[in-house]
Amino acid sequence: QVQLQESGPGLVKPSQTLSLTCTVSGDFINSGPYYWSWIRQRPGQGLEWLGYISYGGSTYYNPSLKSRLTISVDTSKNQFSLKVDSVTAADTAVYYCARDPKGYNNLDYRGQGILVTVSS
Amino acid sequence: QSALTQPPSVSAAPGQKVTISCSGSSSNIGNNYVSWYQQFPRTAPKLLIYENNKRPSGIPDRFSGSKSGTSATLDITGLQTGDEADYYCGAWDSSRLNAGGVFGGGTKVTVL
Numbered sequence: 688q689v690q691l692q693e694s695g696p697g698l699v700k701p702s703q704t705l706s707l708t709c710t711v712s713g714d715f716i717n718s719g720p721y722y723w724s725w726i727r728q729r730p731g732q733g734l735e736w737l738g739y740i741s742y743g744g745s746t747y748y749n750p751s752l753k754s755r756l757t758i759s760v761d762t763s764k765n766q767f768s769l770k771v772d773s774v775t776a777a778d779t780a781v782y783y784c785a786r787d788p789k790g791y792n793n794l795d796y797r798g799q800g801i802l803v804t805v806s807s
Numbered sequence: 808q809s810a811l812t813q814p815p816s817v818s819a820a821p822g823q824k825v826t827i828s829c830s831g832s833s834s835n836i837g838n839n840y841v842s843w844y845q846q847f848p849r850t851a852p853k854l855l856i857y858e859n860n861k862r863p864s865g866i867p868d869r870f871s872g873s874k875s876g877t878s879a880t881l882d883i884t885g886l887q888t889g890d891e892a893d894y895y896c897g898a899w900d901s902s903r904l905n906a907g908g909v910f911g912g913g914t915k916v917t918v919l
Contacts, residue, residue, distance in 0.1 A: 739908075747907060790899075792842065797851045
């Protein structure tokens, strides 16, 4: 059974960089043609797709956030990460990492989510 | 403003059927697969339907999905109190300027 777990600081100051890590267990992160994804959910709002990194290392980002996002992978630790630069209060959200087996926003396994608050 | 349009809420009595619509465009639903997710408060969304109408293992057949043109539908039959949750549709948008994953705004299902 594949499991994903987000980790990182729960509080980030405005203008700083939000950094989250997703640890994958139950399978190797480079074992198959998967797309390792991040989505978020602002308080009281719907889901927002942020981006993914593919098994081949290519990345795809939400066009409206592309300039501030970086997704990377560390196969030695079986982890992938998300960085959001220059955060504002609008980046306050629950962030989820997920596995997409086909690369078209089909998220079959997800982490439990981590709340990140942007505040001074 | 979500790329996919869902009704904010639907409701029905236990045992009845609810239908949740998801409207998009040719760049997303019209030419790509649709997924559906169920989300209870303070929990992660769970995949209910993928590739328009397929159910992951463990999802009861009371949940079914379909797609026609630029719209998709999630049906829940034999409604149960445990089905009260938010439901989201998702798809890939392959437009040149806005390519990426997209979601609907979510539909809250209430069991009367």
